[in-house]
Amino acid sequence: MLETERMSKITIAVSKIKQKSVIKTLHDLKVLHIVEHRKTEELDIGTPIGNSEKIAELLVKITSILSDSKEAISKEELNNIILAQSIIQNADFSLDEIETKVKEVETVIKEKKESISKIDASVSKKKELILKLDVLNSLYLNLESYKPFKSIICFVGTIKHKEGLKDKLEKVTSTFKLHTSQNCKDLVVALFVDRKKEKEALDVLKQYNFTELDLTFIEEMKGLPLSHITKLNSDIQKHIAEKNAIIKKIETIKSKNIEIMYQYKNFLSIEAEKAEAPLNFGQTKETVIITGWVPSKRVDKITEKLESITNNRIFIEPIAPDKHESVPIKLKNNLIVKPFEFFMNLYTLPKYKEIDPSFFIFLTFPIFFGFMLGDVGYGIVTLLLFLILKRLIPAAKDLLKAMMVCSFWSILFGFIFGEYFGFEYVKSHAWQTIIETLKLPLHKELIEGAKNEIVYEFPRLINRMHGEVNVLGNEINLVLVIGAIIGFFHINLSILLGFINELKGHGLKTAILARASWYVFEAGLALIVLKSLGIITASSYTNYIGIALLVISIVMIYLGEGAQGIIEIPSIFSNTLSYLRLGAVGLASVGLAVVINEKLAMPFMEKGGIFILISILILIVGHGINIALGIIGPFLHAIRLHYVEFFMRFYKGGGKPFKPFGANANNEEESE
Structure with a gap:
């Protein structure tokens, strides 16, 4: 569980005649992570098989x-x-x-699409024709009127205005007929004039910014424009239906x-x-060479299958990975821990033989989240929300499964804190009969204030809002102290895991100097602090022993990690203090819930009548917002505490994922 899947590197050499069947078998087995071959003088790159194009x-x-x-x-x-x-x-x-x-x-x-294109073109053409006819329709003249006559010419178009137009035309000729009409923004004009005065009439029109209309489209038309517009609209409707x-x-x-x-x-x-797989192979004239990684426990299976389909005419050589090789990573966790692999894929996978932190995230991430969002009501709502989202968004099922575990911890801490949608108690006059009838284990308490009030408190182990503990003569909120204690143990766990990683990767000496040195530093610091507080009084040499341990640890840290290790010494204090956010975020959440309940909703509730509905609306909206913040805040803070404070002393990551040939997003596991 703490280690990734053990891998073996294998080299396969087989005749090109058997290449297709070998590829099919490897694809079906889904156990080989193929390593791309780089062209060399001895081995060329393979070519696709079958009808790849x-x-x-x-x-x-x-x-x-x-x-x-x-x-x-x-x-x-x-x-x-x-x-x-x-x-x-x-x-x-x-x-x-x-x-x-x-x-x-x-x-x-x-x-069918070509038919649609033709219909669209026809509709577009008819709409364009309607626009042109609509201009003429405003003049209420038969279309035959616009057609050329032997002695009369017709000008049809638009002008800017018509003031003085008739007077100017009368100066040119007395034989004319003028029709004007307003069409939208344009003033439409139709001028019928003696052909002998064509030029003079046109000059007058030009003084009014005359724009002539092209009337060639009406050559085959008769009657009023409106009749044609009606028919065209009817045709368009038929086209649309078609x-x-x-x-x-x-x-x-x-x-x-x-x-x-x-x-x-x-x-x-x-x-x-399958067809393009040979592009990752090496090849000679008669042979193909396949190199890749296989889970060590599957080597025998892949060997047996390949030998069977090739009648033992194949060469397979498994090799243990070299410590400097980039081995693909396949996480190995049980079904309970597996959803928390999401956080490793989100961050970076561990290096080969590096400890996989998934199990520790499974242990601590939900606790951190639940500690910050410790409310029975909020926990139930988020649990239902994540359950619904899991069904709606299958791609996010691992994250949502992990968040469902977090919701269970929210409910558990809600019982510990005695909080139900921010309520720590109920008022006696409203709930006394129900509590006494059902014999609920609620404690009766007198709240002193402007008006003394008896309430029933929910049972709890810790009073998150008001619980305090004396630290060095100062009263500090209990959940903040608990957060710091959690941080101390969490960081020391990371140092222990770092020791194991260094031991496996670089040996005992490096592990002691680079990681165990931090325990020596803590021991020396603890002796000095405890002596100065008077807790240790047994020996006068305690301070000297503490100072000696500090000096020794600093030298060890320098020898193990160099100057970078010395620079990181202050961070062990700041990292521990970062865990105060576990309590602070929770206090902010419950504080907002109390404001919603007591300052916003309850005053309306006590007025009765229609105000009860307003109160309910305030509760729904207020707690909805607080739950949303309660999901985002604890999630981000819990992630930060793991990625930064927890990982920095043991986890490097940078592993590349194991991608077996033939596997896909919906079939991640290799065949059994």
Whole structure:
């Protein structure tokens, strides 16, 4: 549990004739983390096998179909299909079968989309025509009026204004007919004038910023513009209905084929992985060389399988890892601890043979969280919240499982602190009958103040708000002191783990100098402090012994860690004090809860009537906000105490994850 999975490096040499069957077996076993081969003079890089280009092409087409199909079904149906396909891994298809089906779906969808494009173009054209006709419609003239006559010419367009236009035209000619109408922002004008005065009339219009309309679109039209507008609108509605029918057909096609497309995608992804695997191999003219990492307990199994499928015509050599090699990391924890591996993946994986802190995070992270959010009501709410989220967000199941454990600790500390949604007691006049009838174990207490009041206190072991302890003559809140004590033991545990890591990695001497030296430092400091406080009086040499231990420890730290170790000496005090946040964050949370209850909600509750609803609303909103803060704050502070204060004395990390060939996000474990 404290160590990562032991790994063995293996080298496999096999004939190219057997390469395909070896790749398939390795993919099925899911136990080999392949090491990419670098080209050398002796060994070239392998080449893809099978129809890798065709597979890649089909994958692109299927991905395009699927990305376009997600709107055809509900999100829940899509998630169920994806989940089902991630579980079913043994579907088998031929490339020709897939290509035929994909082409069929692609062709049908393409034809339907082309029809939609034509409809859109037609609708767009008709809308444009309506806009033009709408301009003419404002003049209330038959469309035949605008067509050219032998002796009369017609000017149709827009002008900025019409003041004085008629007078100016009369100066040019007495033979004209002027029609104007306001259309939106534009002033539409239609001028019928003798052809002999065409130029003069146009010059007048230009003085009014005349913009002529192109009327070629009405050559085949007759009657009033409104009749044509009505017909065009009717045609547009028919086109829209036709388009919607086609869209529905496309969605039906997509929904019918989405499941098989996901099956194809999964199958092709696996085939692509197999086909491209040789790009990580070394090869000669006749042989391929595969190098990778296998969990040591699986070496015999992989050897047996490969020898079986090749009739023993294969060379397999397992090698114990060199201490300087970068060995892939596979965490090894039981089902209870496993969700807490999330925090290691979030931070960084341990190096090979370095202690895996997952177990210690499992032990202390929920306690820290629960200590800060110690409230029975809050714990129950967060537990239900994390349970619901776990079902809604499967990808975050490990984190949410870990947070559910944290909620249990919140409930436990809630009982210890006697806090229920921030309430530490209930008032006797409201609850006395219920308490006495049910014989609840609540303690009757008199609260003295502006008006003396008898209340029933919830049972508790620690009064978080008011519990104090005397430290060196000073009254300090008990939960702050508990936080400091937790910090002392937590940091000393990290020093012990650091000692074990150094012992395994660099030997006993380095372990003593770099890590055990901190215990010597603490012992010397403790002797000096206890002597100065008068707690130790037995020997007059206690101070000298303490000083000697301090000097010795500082020398040891310097020899073990160099100047960096000396610089870190003050940090052991600041790190311990950082654990005061365990109590401080909790006090802030309960303080806000008390304000919500006693200062905001209860005054309204006591007024009765409609004010009770206001009080309930305040309680729901207030505690909702406090719970949200109570999740975020304790989570971040607990993470910091582990990543910074706890990890700094034993954990380096930097390991790369074990990624066995053939495994994926939905099938992380190697086959048994």
